[in-house]
Amino acid sequence: MMLRSLHIKGKSWKVSRLGEKALLFHPEVEGDLLHFIHSLTRTLEELNLPGVVDIIPAYESIALVHENNLTDIETYLRQIEKALEQVSEIEIQPSQTKIPVCYELGLDWQEVVKHTSLSKQEIIAKHTNGEYTLAMMGFLPGFLYLSGMHESITCPRKENPRTKIPAGSVGIGGSQTGIYSLESPGGWQVIGRTPVSFFNSDKNPPVSLSLGDTISFYAISNEEFETFSQKKGAE
Amino acid sequence: MKGGVEILDAGMLMTVQDAGRFGYRKYGVPVSGALDVHAYRLVNWLVGNEPGEPVIEMTLQGGRFKFHQQAHIGITGADCEVYVNGEKSKINKSLFLESGDELSIGRGKLGCRSYLAIKGKWTIDCIMGSSSTCLAAGFGGLNGRTLQKRDYIFWENDGKENLKREVPKELIPHYSTRQTIRVITGPEWNYLPVKQQSDFLECTYHISSESNRMGLRLKSREPLEFDYPEMKSAPVVPGIIQLPKSGAPIILMNDSQSVGGYPRIAKVADADLWRLAQLWIGNEIRFKMINQNECFKLSTYFNDLISKLEAE
Numbered sequence: 001m002m003l004r005s006l007h008i009k010g011k012s013w014k015v016s017r018l019g020e021k022a023l024l025f026h027p028e029v030e031g032d033l034l035h036f037i038h039s040l041t042r043t044l045e046e047l048n049l050p051g052v053v054d055i056i057p058a059y060e061s062i063a064l065v066h067e068n069n070l071t072d073i074e075t076y077l078r079q080i081e082k083a084l085e086q087v088s089e090i091e092i093q094p095s096q097t098k099i100p101v102c103y104e105l106g107l108d109w110q111e112v113v114k115h116t117s118l119s120k121q122e123i124i125a126k127h128t129n130g131e132y133t134l135a136m137m138g139f140l141p142g143f144l145y146l147s148g149m150h151e152s153i154t155c156p157r158k159e160n161p162r163t164k165i166p167a168g169s170v171g172i173g174g175s176q177t178g179i180y181s182l183e184s185p186g187g188w189q190v191i192g193r194t195p196v197s198f199f200n201s202d203k204n205p206p207v208s209l210s211l212g213d214t215i216s217f218y219a220i221s222n223e224e225f226e227t228f229s230q231k232k233g234a235e
Numbered sequence: 236m237k238g239g240v241e242i243l244d245a246g247m248l249m250t251v252q253d254a255g256r257f258g259y260r261k262y263g264v265p266v267s268g269a270l271d272v273h274a275y276r277l278v279n280w281l282v283g284n285e286p287g288e289p290v291i292e293m294t295l296q297g298g299r300f301k302f303h304q305q306a307h308i309g310i311t312g313a314d315c316e317v318y319v320n321g322e323k324s325k326i327n328k329s330l331f332l333e334s335g336d337e338l339s340i341g342r343g344k345l346g347c348r349s350y351l352a353i354k355g356k357w358t359i360d361c362i363m364g365s366s367s368t369c370l371a372a373g374f375g376g377l378n379g380r381t382l383q384k385r386d387y388i389f390w391e392n393d394g395k396e397n398l399k400r401e402v403p404k405e406l407i408p409h410y411s412t413r414q415t416i417r418v419i420t421g422p423e424w425n426y427l428p429v430k431q432q433s434d435f436l437e438c439t440y441h442i443s444s445e446s447n448r449m450g451l452r453l454k455s456r457e458p459l460e461f462d463y464p465e466m467k468s469a470p471v472v473p474g475i476i477q478l479p480k481s482g483a484p485i486i487l488m489n490d491s492q493s494v495g496g497y498p499r500i501a502k503v504a505d506a507d508l509w510r511l512a513q514l515w516i517g518n519e520i521r522f523k524m525i526n527q528n529e530c531f532k533l534s535t536y537f538n539d540l541i542s543k544l545e546a547e
Binding site for chain 1: 257258259260261262263264265362363369371372373374375379419421422465467468469470471472474475492493494495499502504505527530531534535
């Protein structure tokens with residue numbers, strides 16, 4: 001499936017196809033893949049390559065989606081390489097965001113406590129102590145995947161996904177934590193809820209955070225959650 | 236002059252769709268857009284609208300409409316009966332309606348998705364570059380939701396000449412309840428042991444009742460059980476066939492997510508996506524593996540024909 005390697009600024013990327021119109025770029029490096037992925041994503045975006053309709057970064061690869069069939073891959077990749085040589089790589093400047101979470105509104109405490117053999121308080125402490133990176137978005141509009149969670153609070157996804165998870169739910173899915181920006185079905189273990197909303201279809205971009213941003217959480221009470229939600233509603 | 240149509244019966248699932256929403260998949264915003272691209276492009280051509288203009292997509296049961304102004308319309312897609320004021324009419328050709336006319340689009344006898352285009356510029360929000368309804372996030376189309384009884388769609392007459400058009404016979408597809416769907420290998424095809432690879436290609440699948448605009452879930456007598464290492468969520472596009480551990484494949488459609496954590500074993504040729512769009516619960520499919528070049532060739536065939544029409 002692999003087509004060839006692409007060399008960009010001394011780094012090697014494995015290129016393969018994803019259907020007729022898309023290519024996948026996998027970094028062939030050791031270490032922090034996400035950092036390379038976010039940086040190349042931003043650089044590719046800045047290039048405004050003609051015909052490219054979407055650039056989708058994920059954990060281990062980036063998809064570059066074109067509007068037309070990519071029949072002549074060799075020529076196309078050479079064009080990309082050439083374009084990339086002419087720009088300097090964009091380093092991500094992460095902004096820091098602190099997100100309030102009402103852990104009292106968690107739905108799956110029983111399961112998470114049982115699986116981790118830690119108390120609820122210990123889990124909250126670990127969760128609020130962590131510093132996370134916005135790794136990607138994508139299971140749903142504005143679903144935020146955050147990497148960097150403490151291993152001890154890893155918990156597998158639910159065997160029977162919930163049919164309805166409220167907007168703002170903060171969950172654990174395996175070794176990741178994440179935020180459901182919209183009400184939706186889902187299989188992550190919900191341990192809390194934030195009153196902050198991150199997806200707004202009337203805004204451009206629709207998500208107020210950027211990939212690579214540093215995220216941390218702080219605990220708020222039920223009352224604070226209500227006050228925050230009301231304030232937001234009145235805006 | 237402004238025109239308006241009132242929805243009298245929205246059938247099973249009626250939404251506003253266009254050619255799709257691009258550039259926002261990194262935020263998890265699905266492509267959306269008309270599922271049957273052939274029928275979509277043809278219906279816009281029938282009424283002389285530019286490619287990419289919004290249309291109404293109907294599911295299985297069609298719908299009923301009352302036009303409050305004169306309108307030049309077209310219907311394509313599922314093979315169904317159409318009545319204007321109770322009189323039998325036809326799909327795949329331009330229709331000219333008078334103010335007060337009632338249009339009734341029946342259940343698809345073959346195929347399940349019908350498209351209604353109305354000549355003119357629709358008064359409908361364009362969000363993130365598209366008028367398509369994004370049901371998952373509740374935006375786009377008409378207030379981000381399915382169309383309901385008593386909803387109105389308005390349009391501005393574009394002043395262009397009303398062209399009498401009919402879809403050429405060679406462009407009217409044959410819908411069937413059994414389809415052979417051509418596929419190419421996906422990034423994780425080799426996760427499947429050789430035995431399961433051939434089982435996947437020999438098996439007959441049925442469309443399960445859990446299917447929707449996000450994806451078609453398939454059922455087979457013998458699930459394709461296999462084990463694989465946990466994988467991290469990776470980019471997906473419409474047409475990707477995912478295989479969860481349950482062994483029941485899922486074909487992703489236009490409303491699907493932009494990343495997924497199941498092995499992407501294959502991808503449906505873009506040229507066959509419209510076939511999937513017209514399949515309903517219980518219909519049968521088999522897969523046929525083709526190579527990348529065949530895949531390109533297939534997609535140019537229809538594209539060339541319709542591009543020629545559009546350029547006229």
